[in-house]
Amino acid sequence: MKVSPENIIELSERPPRLGEQAPALGRRALVVGCLLLIAGLGLGFSGHHGLAHVLHAWLVGATFVLSIALGGLFFVILQHLTAAGWSVVLRRQAEMLASLIPWAAALFLPLVVVTLLGHAELYPWADHAWAAADPVVSKKIGYLNGIFFTIRMALYFVVWYELTRWFVRNSVAQDRDGDPQRTVRMRRSAAPGMLVFALTSTFFAFDALMSLDPHWFSTIFGVYFFAGCAVAVFSTLILGSLALERGPLQRIVTVEHYHDLGKWLFGMVFFWGYIAFSQYVLIWYADIPEETIWYKHRLHGGWQYVSALLLFGHLLVPFAGLLSRHVKRNRAALGFWAVYMLVLHLADLLWLVNPTIGGHGESEGMVFGLTDLLLWLGLAVTSFGVFILRAQNQPLIPARDPRLDESLGFENQ
Amino acid sequence: MSETRTFGIVAEYGDVDSVMAAARRIRDAGYRRWDVHTPFPVHGMDDAMGVRPTILPWITLGAGLSGLGLSILLQWWTNAHDYAFLISGKPLFSLPANIPVAFESTILFAAVTTFLLVFVLNGLPRFYHPLFRMAKFKKATDDRFFVAIEARDEKFDPGATRKLLESTGAASVEICEEPLDGQVLPGWVKFVGVLGITLAMIPLVVAYRARNAKTDTPRLHLVGDMDFQPKYKTQAASPLFADGRAMRPQVDGTIARGELRENQHLELGTVDGNFADGFPVAVTRELMERGRNRFDIYCSVCHGYGGQGDGPVALRAKELGEGAFVAPTDLTDDYVKKQPAGQIYATIRNGIRTMPSYAAQIPVADRWAIVLYLRALQRHSDASIADVPLEKREEIK
Numbered sequence: 001m002k003v004s005p006e007n008i009i010e011l012s013e014r015p016p017r018l019g020e021q022a023p024a025l026g027r028r029a030l031v032v033g034c035l036l037l038i039a040g041l042g043l044g045f046s047g048h049h050g051l052a053h054v055l056h057a058w059l060v061g062a063t064f065v066l067s068i069a070l071g072g073l074f075f076v077i078l079q080h081l082t083a084a085g086w087s088v089v090l091r092r093q094a095e096m097l098a099s100l101i102p103w104a105a106a107l108f109l110p111l112v113v114v115t116l117l118g119h120a121e122l123y124p125w126a127d128h129a130w131a132a133a134d135p136v137v138s139k140k141i142g143y144l145n146g147i148f149f150t151i152r153m154a155l156y157f158v159v160w161y162e163l164t165r166w167f168v169r170n171s172v173a174q175d176r177d178g179d180p181q182r183t184v185r186m187r188r189s190a191a192p193g194m195l196v197f198a199l200t201s202t203f204f205a206f207d208a209l210m211s212l213d214p215h216w217f218s219t220i221f222g223v224y225f226f227a228g229c230a231v232a233v234f235s236t237l238i239l240g241s242l243a244l245e246r247g248p249l250q251r252i253v254t255v256e257h258y259h260d261l262g263k264w265l266f267g268m269v270f271f272w273g274y275i276a277f278s279q280y281v282l283i284w285y286a287d288i289p290e291e292t293i294w295y296k297h298r299l300h301g302g303w304q305y306v307s308a309l310l311l312f313g314h315l316l317v318p319f320a321g322l323l324s325r326h327v328k329r330n331r332a333a334l335g336f337w338a339v340y341m342l343v344l345h346l347a348d349l350l351w352l353v354n355p356t357i358g359g360h361g362e363s364e365g366m367v368f369g370l371t372d373l374l375l376w377l378g379l380a381v382t383s384f385g386v387f388i389l390r391a392q393n394q395p396l397i398p399a400r401d402p403r404l405d406e407s408l409g410f411e412n413q
Numbered sequence: 414m415s416e417t418r419t420f421g422i423v424a425e426y427g428d429v430d431s432v433m434a435a436a437r438r439i440r441d442a443g444y445r446r447w448d449v450h451t452p453f454p455v456h457g458m459d460d461a462m463g464v465r466p467t468i469l470p471w472i473t474l475g476a477g478l479s480g481l482g483l484s485i486l487l488q489w490w491t492n493a494h495d496y497a498f499l500i501s502g503k504p505l506f507s508l509p510a511n512i513p514v515a516f517e518s519t520i521l522f523a524a525v526t527t528f529l530l531v532f533v534l535n536g537l538p539r540f541y542h543p544l545f546r547m548a549k550f551k552k553a554t555d556d557r558f559f560v561a562i563e564a565r566d567e568k569f570d571p572g573a574t575r576k577l578l579e580s581t582g583a584a585s586v587e588i589c590e591e592p593l594d595g596q597v598l599p600g601w602v603k604f605v606g607v608l609g610i611t612l613a614m615i616p617l618v619v620a621y622r623a624r625n626a627k628t629d630t631p632r633l634h635l636v637g638d639m640d641f642q643p644k645y646k647t648q649a650a651s652p653l654f655a656d657g658r659a660m661r662p663q664v665d666g667t668i669a670r671g672e673l674r675e676n677q678h679l680e681l682g683t684v685d686g687n688f689a690d691g692f693p694v695a696v697t698r699e700l701m702e703r704g705r706n707r708f709d710i711y712c713s714v715c716h717g718y719g720g721q722g723d724g725p726v727a728l729r730a731k732e733l734g735e736g737a738f739v740a741p742t743d744l745t746d747d748y749v750k751k752q753p754a755g756q757i758y759a760t761i762r763n764g765i766r767t768m769p770s771y772a773a774q775i776p777v778a779d780r781w782a783i784v785l786y787l788r789a790l791q792r793h794s795d796a797s798i799a800d801v802p803l804e805k806r807e808e809i810k
Contacts, residue, residue, distance in 0.1 A: 277512060281510075281513070284509050287502075323474075325470070409456075411456040
């Protein structure tokens with residue numbers, strides 16, 4: 001099922017695009033998503049934990065969307081960094097995922113504003129009086145305060161936006177002019193880009209997720225968050241390719257690409273486990289109360305089941321499930337694992353965020369319910385809508401990338 | 414020229430497509446012992462040749478799992494069973510601590526097995542192959558493609574096989590001969606091999622001998638200036654001084670810094686050679702608090718926060734139940750209660766029987782603070798309602 005040279009020329013002249021029904025689908029997703037959000041907000045505010053629960057659930061949902069977008073950015077930079085040929089037909093999908101970053105910024109805006117206004121339901125350090133009185137947090141006020149937090153958040157999103165824009169703009173422009181120099185330029189900027197990405201995503205994880213419990217710290221936390229992003233984006237790319245292969249990307253995405261995406265997903269699942277365990281074992285070994293408290297919250301009051309779910313469901317089971325080459329080359333099986341990993345990724349974020357609902361970094365046991373599900377679903381579905389509406393503007397593959405034929409004819413040895 | 418026999422029939426092709434087509438036909442004709450030689454990897458050739466999937470992944474999986482199991486067994490055996498050794502107060506057999514080693518061994522076993530098996534399954538190392546006798550075959554590393562069907566294949570038939578190959582559009586078809594004695598290793602290779610193995614045994618033999626023989630000669634010192642440092646150890650002799658001692662006694666009529674023990678009550682806890690009752694320092698609330706703080710840090714691990722001899726060290730020792738252990742004294746016992754303050758002070762300073770001295774860790778003032786706090790603990794141990802001030806009695810009802 002090779003694509004012949006003539007086909008490649010035709011591809012680059014009339015590259016595949018989303019079908020006619022796409023805008024309608026996108027708009028419908030937006031409407032459904034908004035309804036879900038309204039329901040979730042209504043339920044959340046009337047619930048026992050009110051604003052605190054809504055903010056935490058929102059943080060999980062927004063981080064979920066952002067993690068896919070960041071994963072997309074990572075994927076794009078990585079392909080340029082390594083001058084990868086196999087992935088060219090997938091790269092545009094990742095570019096479009098990364099283009100969700102401004103939208104993700106909008107999702108984080110309410111959280112930042114609430115914190116800036118001094119509401120401490122989400123980030124306890126936003127309560128100045130409490131922070132100043134706390135012997136540990138008082139030392140961190142210079143970093144953990146509303147204004148500096150807002151500045152940093154703005155910085156992360158601006159940096160990510162600029163990175164994305166640079167890679168996407170060049171890639172889309174190449175669709176028109178076919179200038180191979182663009183590929184060279186993107187490769188040159190990939191290394192510094194990766195460095196900036198690593199630093200910003202690490203500090204984002206510190207600020208947005210780790211500071212939920214401002215006493216606690218773990219230097220590997222940024223990598224942990226990144227591992228989640230990687231798991232999320234490879235799952236999403238698998239699902240995106242499966243969906244598009246039924247239409248415009250037919251005979252462009254092949255089983256060989258799934259095989260490679262599957263390898264990545266498998267690798268990242270294990271990487272996540274490796275990092276999660278690295279964090280755990282050091283804290284377990286040292287056994288210092290100021291560090292173990294974080295796991296204590298997550299091993300009591302119902303959270304211990306989520307912890308066990310992550311150990312088995314996010315690591316051991318998918319490790320065994322994705323190990324075989326046959327699974328990676330089987331569309332249905334790989335699709336199942338992609339959906340599965342996205343669900344478990346949500347569980348991971350839930351596990352990071354919700355145990356701090358008790359306020360001031362304390363746990364109140366298992367706070368989780370329909371509110372969370374409605375808000376997550378609402379955020380995911382609206383984001384899907386935005387994604388579709390933006391994606392229809394460009395071709396679905398970088399049609400004049402110099403390595404396109406390599407990617408089309410790619411075969412695993 | 415020595416005698417030869419037919420190794421197989423070799424066909425030569427000029428391009429990928431024709432060799433692929435030929436491979437498919439030979440596969441369909443049912444041959445098993447044949448191979449294709451190309452200057453570069455050709456995608457889809459496995460399929461065209463009908464190469465069956467290798468069992469290597471399964472062996473790798475098995476090796477990985479063995480590494481996992483064995484390493485956990487090893488850690489359990491060494492640390493929890495054969496020589497139970499408590500580390501950082503963790504359980505003797507605790508999975509989190511074992512995982513790094515288990516993880517590494519899984520990979521080690523899987524990787525080394527795979528690496529070696531790739532050679533074995535490919536029939537390597539191999540010093541000789543009959544195809545190399547054909548001058549033409551050198552082009553397999555350049556721009557020609559070859560198919561070789563071996564004579565040991567069950568379907569091999571000189572005439573029919575040749576015809577089959579000719580019908581696949583081969584540029585040439587030739588018979589490849591191999592010498593009957595071609596598989597024999599040259600003598601010098603055997604010699605080098607035996608020599609190498611013999612030499613490799615020498616260190617083992619030397620080590621074995623050294624472990625099982627007695628000797629008068631001192632061992633080799635590889636890093637001499639670490640083993641023999643130019644310095645005197647405590648109690649060592651020195652020819653430099655008339656009395657032959659390297660340690661110098663205090664010069665008469667002098668006192669070393671920090672060793673002026675003018676106030677015996679304060680420094681030694683004694684007055685005129687007897688343990689003193691009462692405190693040589695002002696008894697204040699701060700001193701009491703300081704005492705609690707120091708006691709909790711230094712003494713509670715053994716004697717317990719309440720002083721009753723039930724600290725974690727004592728409890729753990731009791732659990733292990735090893736005979737020689739002397740339990741820490743219950744400090745609220747009458748026997749200690751009756752001791753004058755100076756005696757308890759002296760216990761901290763000098764240690765007593767199995768309890769070591771704490772003089773090095775705890776300075777004089779803190780020792781008295783601890784004694785004071787200990788007095789409070791003792792008082793507390795048999796307190797009655799009469800000890801509670803009237804206005805506070807309501808609170809504790």
